[in-house]
Amino acid sequence: MNKYIMKSLFRSLKSSMGRYLSIFAIIALGVGFFAGLKNCRPAMVSSADGYFEKYNLYDLRVISTLGLDKDDINDFSELSEFKDIEGAYSETLYISSQKASGVFTVSTLTNTVNLPQLLYGQMPSEKDECIVDASVFGEDDIGKTITITDENSGESLNSFSEKTYKITGIAASPEYISSDRGTTSLGDGSVMGYIYVHPDSYTGDVFSVIYLTFSEKFDLYSDEYDEFSETASQKAELVLEECAQRRKNELVDALAPILGQEAAEEIIGEPTLYVLNRDSNTGVALYENDTAIVSSIANVFPVFFVLIAVLVCMTTMSRMVNDERTQIGTLKALGCGNVSIAMKYILYSSSSALFGCLAGFFLGTYIMPKVIWTIYQARYTLPDPNYDFDTLMFFMCIIASLVCSVGVTSYSCFRDLHEKPAELIRPKSPKAGKKIFLEKIGVVWKRLSFLNKVCLRNTFRYKKRMFMMLVGICGCTALLVTGFGLKDSIANVVNDQYDEIFNYNLSVSVNDSATQEDIDRISQIWRDDSEQYVFVYQEQSDIVSSSASKSAYVVASEKNSLENFVYLHNGGEAIAYPEGNNAVITEKLAENLSVEVGDSITVKDRQYTVSGICDNYINNYVYIENTDTEVFPLNRAYITVKSDADMGKLSASIRQDSSCSSVYELETERRQINDSLSSMDYIVAVVILCSGALAFIVLYNLTNINIIERQREIATVKVLGFNRMEASSYVLRDNIILSVIGGIVGLPLGKLLHFYVMSQIQVDMINFDMRISVWSYVFAISLTLIFTLVSNFFMNFKINKINMSESLKSIE
């Protein structure tokens, strides 16, 4: 008997290859999308991680304005948290070369940490050799020279023994994986690229930066890494303070005999110290955001595909069992057991599911990261993603597809196998007609045209098919709403922040030690170029509520001074600027702290009452009135620069002032964030493609089965004289009705899905607006209908091909 089952299995395989392939394809698609998208973030992260490990990117870098020396390195090496520690000197300088002239970051080469990736040529072996940024220079520049120009200050010129360097190689650097090259106080404030020179050409004896790597290895962007980084930073800060103090004392001691103790101390001043982790590296941080977006999409999308795979598998198998009823009945009559009969169908579906799963898994995990990668590779200099085989995921997929196919098939089989052989041998009588509930509402029903009534009744005739169609179409619309909504929510935030909320375009931070004279002097620099400006206190600080603590920027402004610079509003309504003990906080902060208007929060050990919650998309802010400049020194200027002023030049000249610690051009920030978010366009395109694929698979599969099941009926109406159009619309009109219903149901579902995806996107810097524009809904539902119409268009041919005389010849 088993031999017979195998034989019949192969015969079924041969005669219904299309059916076998359809299970194969849908499982492959489902698994491919699921595993593939899921695999994207790990593959991208592990590729970056591998790159960083290979070139030993720093985990921390410490900077002191007084410089750092060999003793400091020894102090850091006593901490067990660190493995490789190396100092380097780096400075931004005017450079001229045949290819490009401008400001470059010139750094001394390191041996252990932060190694450049040599793309062409060789590493410098002589004092007067260098390697240069691959984003500026090309292979043909090897052998040419670069020159440190005389525009540079004398001090800077003295730092390096050579003025002219020969280019021996072209390199990429793990420190600069994005296009961001940092800012400078020189020129127009932008840096063109980097240059690594031979360490022997540096004449000074102190380092400007020390790079450190952790002694323990954690996965990039993992929570463990962040935790370790935090403790290591704290320890490093303590050591750095000691080092800086020692350095200061040395310098003072050296100068004191000449200038006197007090004067020497004043000249040397208090050093500013920084312990910076990888988050401060623009490239590393942006890359984390981007991969997070991919992964949150991966969390939502594939669920639909898996659901659809189960449904398609189910309809296909129950159709097959139905088709072979007579055969099953005969076998049963011959005394064949239920299990061995069912075995054929189980083997049939599970083998096709298994092959589909294998094909889908390997293709998906191989292709998906590659596809996603091409979207991102324009913006990052990282190697292609590693092929990341996730064993757990692999077995999960296999088990899921087997359980699904075997389960669904057994269900279809045993439902029929229960019947007596005699019943089985007789064909199942066609599903009897039934009135639908709408007919009870006479008012509605009477108004419908005859064909619409027929169509409605057909729609509700096959409940299972209707349900599946609805799920598929709903899913398609929901995904489209999500996709367009993602774009709405992400694309607009940046513009809203810089157009609606911030009405200034330059922000200058001033040293905490700056006096009133310093402030007066520095504001002279922009007086002519600005329309207005204001000094406020702005600093990052921990904000504490009764239930949580979160870091945010505290902005303390004097009464009535902020109105023209920051527009505090919530939705369309303006919010009163805070006075006294009131504070206005931004939306995401309120959410994180779980406070509402009227609750109290603690800022810098002072109690404030939340008087308003304002819209804000980038970073978190607390706005308060500045009543005490002792606690809240004016350390930040917001400037509205005149539209005809040269922003680059202005910011460069501000940077040169000794009291200025940094200058932020809001336009640059906007561009950077916009660039990073522009990849959303591609993601939306992927979403649209996938939704389309989903809609087609569902519509095609179900309509196909529908047409086969109703072949006789279609032939009959053709004989009655229905023309092409009428015959297709007789069958396909229900698709359109279901698309409309599914589309309408899909809209709110899409909103929910969008809400979920947005809440999954954890980007520290940006508070995305949960917004979906009306157009997105319109596009989503129109596209769904277009998908349906296209699928119907293809189905038309199938209906046309139905041969009347053959279909009606006899009862099958």
Next chain:
Amino acid sequence: MSYIEVQNVKKDYKSGELKVTALHDVSFQIEKGEICVIVGESGAGKTTLLNILGGMDTLTEGRIYVDGQEISAYNSRQLTEYRRKDIGFVFQFYNLIPNLTALENVEIAAQLNRNSQDAATVLGQVGLEHRIQNFPAQLSGGEQQRVAIARALAKNPKLLLCDEPTGALDYNTGKTILKLLQDTGRNTGMTVVIITHNKALCDMADRVIKIKSGTVSSSYINPTPTPVENIEW
């Protein structure tokens, strides 16, 4: 020219290399208002002939004229129009649409033409006024065949083509169906073509055409048709 002129019709079925000649050298005439019975053994080609006559299939060679029009020259659009306006079909297995009530099954045909009869009235004529809200599954075979006849008549066709209309029915039910067809022909003057392999039915016809191995073996006019109720078999 007669109302229906069939001239030298040939029909080949080709499937790949294989060629089956289902009909060859078929010629006959039928006059308007006649009841015509086509008899022949299984596989003789009766259904093929009827399908071609009804515009469901095309022929390979020859000509067919119906009411002066050469339908064998029609393209598929014209054939659809022909089926819609001029032809009523009755099949052995009724081919009712299971999801529509008796009334709706008639309506679906009636709504195709402007000069159709009222669906309920036609169902009354075939004696089913009390079952019009039932679905096919709730009707007996004979009742279903009546619905099918009503559906064919509702369009006021020129030609009523019946392919073994009693093939799936018992003796008595079959008889009443045939009587219905005969009476319809007599009362409305509609041309009725009935296919059967029951030779006894030749007596009810005005004209008999015998088909054997794909061609007309004999055809004759019956000057004294017997009412169906008087025929026994």
